[in-house]
Amino acid sequence: MTPGTARVLGGPPAAAALLTEAGRRAGRLPRPPHLALVRVGEDPASVSYVRGKAQKAAEVGLSSHVHALPEATTQAELLALVETLNADPAVNGILVQLPLPAHLNPEPVLLALDPAKDVDGLHPANTGALWNNHAGLRPCTPAGIMALLAHHGVTVAGQRTVVVGRSALVGRPVAGLLLNADATVTVAHRATPDLGAVTREADLLIVAAGQVHLITPDMVRPGAVVVDVGIHRVPTESGKGRLTGDVHPDVAQVAAALTPVPGGVGPMTVAQLLMNTVIAAERQHARAPHPEVSGEHVR
Numbered sequence: 001m002t003p004g005t006a007r008v009l010g011g012p013p014a015a016a017a018l019l020t021e022a023g024r025r026a027g028r029l030p031r032p033p034h035l036a037l038v039r040v041g042e043d044p045a046s047v048s049y050v051r052g053k054a055q056k057a058a059e060v061g062l063s064s065h066v067h068a069l070p071e072a073t074t075q076a077e078l079l080a081l082v083e084t085l086n087a088d089p090a091v092n093g094i095l096v097q098l099p100l101p102a103h104l105n106p107e108p109v110l111l112a113l114d115p116a117k118d119v120d121g122l123h124p125a126n127t128g129a130l131w132n133n134h135a136g137l138r139p140c141t142p143a144g145i146m147a148l149l150a151h152h153g154v155t156v157a158g159q160r161t162v163v164v165g166r167s168a169l170v171g172r173p174v175a176g177l178l179l180n181a182d183a184t185v186t187v188a189h190r191a192t193p194d195l196g197a198v199t200r201e202a203d204l205l206i207v208a209a210g211q212v213h214l215i216t217p218d219m220v221r222p223g224a225v226v227v228d229v230g231i232h233r234v235p236t237e238s239g240k241g242r243l244t245g246d247v248h249p250d251v252a253q254v255a256a257a258l259t260p261v262p263g264g265v266g267p268m269t270v271a272q273l274l275m276n277t278v279i280a281a282e283r284q285h286a287r288a289p290h291p292e293v294s295g296e297h298v299r
């Protein structure tokens with residue numbers, strides 16, 4: 001290939017397609033899918049993320065409610081809210097925005113979620129389903145990456161893929177999704193010796209290491225497809241800072257295709273969250289007794 005011509009795998013068109021599909025499927029349901037967004041405290045990033053999710057939900061015809069709890073909320077109060085939302089048939093999806101304030105333990109909260117409403121896909125019932133390739137709700141960023149690749153026509157089946165990072169949020173689940181999609185998968189992490197030797201094996205390289213410009217051109221096989229999940233704000237002379245990823249921009253001179261940062265994986269996460277809410281609602285409606293059918297006919 002000609003150096004410097006990596007195809008840009010843009011997130012916005014792929015996210016728009018996913019949102020259109022979510023809106024279309026939401027419109028076929030008896031009522032708009034409802035997403036409960038739970039936030040504790042006033043962490044500015046969490047406030048902004050939750051507001052963005054609610055706005056996007058409204059744009060595609062989903063209903064949502066932000067349950068904004070005070071910073072001083074106790075573990076018991078948060079668990080009680082989760083139980084209430086679990087039991088409410090009008091709620092199809094529940095998202096508890098992380099991180100929680102330091103005095104709250106996220107683990108019991110995650111475990112308390114009804115897996116059928118766990119639209120973040122992080123409950124062990126859903127991660128177990130992912131690893132067994134059974135139906136379940138998939139974590140948003142990894143599922144969004146798969147949707148992005150599909151949108152741009154990138155072949156996954158049969159490819160040698162390397163995932164850099166093994167977090168519960170990105171690395172592990174994306175490795176599971178690639179495996180389910182018939183890729184050959186290697187997972188590298190901070191204890192992997194000679195990372196470049198491993199990444200150079202990849203036809204498809206997914207990088208979620210949280211390290212600025214960890215992947216340099218010499219670590220990429222010419223013609224590989226590279227997905228950069230990392231997001232970092234780095235200082236600039238103007239003082240405003242700019243966003244960059246885990247992959248050095250010069251990788252564009254070696255790779256066949258590359259997701260940009262910003263404008264790559266980022267927009268996929270919220271789009272997939274809303275698609276997950278639609279999927280959860282579809283499954284709940286399919287399971288619920290039809291209102292016009294009396295109890296004794298429902299098996």
Ligand code: NAD
Pocket residue numbers: 141164165166167168169170171188189190191192195208209210211214229230231232265266267269
């Ligand atoms: P994390 O810190 O939980 O995990 C990082 C992983 O990378 C670890 O498993 C670690 O072993 C591995 N790693 C770290 N340094 C390494 C090195 N030098 N060599 C090889 N492996 C190394 O991070 P995360 O939550 O998985 O997020 C990763 C990045 O993706 C972050 O920059 C984060 O901001 C970004 N992110 C973006 C989105 C999005 O929507 N685009 C969503 C989630 C995370």
